[in-house]
Amino acid sequence: MDIAHIKSRSRIGAQQGFTLIEIMVVVVILGILAAIVVPKVLDRPDQARVTAARQDIGSLMQALKLYRLDHGTYPNQNQGLKVLAERPANAKDSNWRSYLERLPNDPWGRPYQYLNPGANGEVDVFSLGADGKPGGEGTDADIGSWQL
Known part of the structure; x- marks a missing residue:
């Protein structure tokens, strides 16, 4: 065998x-990289x-504090958070103003x-989480003003 033949075989x-x-x-x-990265990306939303x-919730709590400064008390349970964005029909208080553009x-x-x-405090503002039910874990857990 000559050298040219060996070189052509190696090429x-x-x-x-x-x-x-x-x-x-x-x-x-x-596959390993996908197993590591995909769950992290899917969890972002x-x-x-x-x-x-x-x-x-932080913004709602600030609006509630402003309401309390103007009225001396937080909205009652019947008024709820709605009173922060809409003037109650029976409002006689001249101190009322819109505390939020919309709820x-x-x-x-x-x-x-x-x-x-x-x-958990004087008043509580909270979301029931992804499942819409009290309690839960992870994204289903309640998110409340007491956690801020």
Whole structure:
């Protein structure tokens, strides 16, 4: 065998591509990366909703504090949070003003809950979480003013 023949055989071998084992190793590595990354990416919208609920609750609590400064007390349970955005029909108090442009719903589309007296403070404002039921864990957990 001459040297030219050996060189041409080595070039042909180099151009044949990847072996099955090399391809399988790459597929396994991609699978491991996907198993790590995908759950984190899919969890982002839920985390964003929880953060938005906390921000809304903080804004509602600030509006409630302004209401209390003007009226000397928080809205009663019957008035609820609605009184922050709409003047009550029987309002005789000249101190009333709109404390919010509109009353937001929680990130899952349900109204925020209001308790006066509160179970965790003077008043409680909270969302029932993703499942809309009291209690729960993770994104189903209640998100309340007592957590701020």
